[in-house]
Amino acid sequence: MRGNTMFAYLTTFALLAAACFLPLEAEFLYNVSCHEENIELRCPEGQVIRLEDVNYGPPTPAICGARDQRVGHYSSGCISHVTGIAFSMICNGWEYCRLPGKHRLMNLCDETYFLEVAYSCQKLSKSSKTVNTCVGGTAKLTCDKGYIVIDRTNHGRLDTNTCTEEPENVTWCINPVNSRLDELCGGKTECEVPLNEGDFHHSLECGPPPYYLSVRYSCKL
Known part of the structure; x- marks a missing residue:
């Protein structure tokens, strides 16, 4: 599988x-x-x-x-x-x-x-923002003007030190979750997404957790 x-x-x-x-x-x-x-x-x-x-x-x-x-x-x-x-x-x-x-x-x-x-x-567009969220935290997306458009997402690991006390060597753990974030936040002016262990499944080259959620979004007028 x-x-x-x-x-x-x-x-x-x-x-x-x-x-x-x-x-x-x-x-x-x-x-x-x-x-x-x-x-x-x-x-x-x-x-x-x-x-x-x-x-x-x-x-x-x-x-x-x-x-x-x-x-x-x-x-x-x-x-x-x-x-x-x-x-x-x-x-x-x-x-x-x-x-x-x-x-x-x-x-x-x-x-x-x-x-x-x-x-x-x-x-990137001037309105583009990136939010990283650790497990147990909440991703908060806000637009002072316009509405949220999800540009790029990943639930996994792309660097050595985000959301971990010990540096991680495997930094190519990818799991795009655009559709899920778009469903939750797309078209809104503000949105909160709690991140819990096991919310997303991984399938491509992941090392051990902890993972984190990265969301890049922009505000469209």
């Missing part, structure tokens, strides 16, 4: 990911992972990630010593296209994400490699 649900998630995001993989041009940012290092993508405040490309190849000291530089030469056939789809699912629409440098979905044909992720930062 878990594998079928995961496939459904990946299929849902396939078109989104395909649209992201464009020819690399100026204004792109890069993060290069060597030796199975985790990957971190970050945009300035008020902007969010759009994944553009994922590449793979043999490492060299020069490549591994410049993690924010474009590599420019790659291998082919050694990385699964599912990697890009999964990375898009995790990162797109958030200011920050942290990805695994090695994962079973990558289907790499060589244990020694670099992994390059190219991404851009897209501006």
Whole structure:
């Protein structure tokens, strides 16, 4: 069942990911992972990630010593296209994400490699707000003007330290719950959503709890 649900998630995001993989041009940012290092993508405040490309190849000291530089030469056939789809699912629409440098979905044909992720930062609307809520807390969404529009949600874990006393290593636990939040809050001027353990089920690459709810919404006039 878990594998079928995961496939459904990946299929849902396939078109989104395909649209992201464009020819690399100026204004792109890069993060290069060597030796199975985790990957971190970050945009300035008020902007969010759009994944553009994922590449793979043999490492060299020069490549591994410049993690924010474009590599420019790659291998082919050694990385699964599912990697890009999964990375898009995790990162797109958030200011920050942290990805695994090695994962079973990558289907790499060589244990020694670099992994390059190219991404851009897209501006959010001025009315956009993000709320993170821990289990036992209540997400509070308010619009001084206009009504609530749910833009992006996740119940899981996308960083190491939110809602936990001990840093968590697995930060790619995704479970979009847009439809549920839209049902509860969409079209209202204010909304409160209590978060209890077990409210949402997880199906894609989750480590142990605690999880938390992230909601990004905007106020439409």
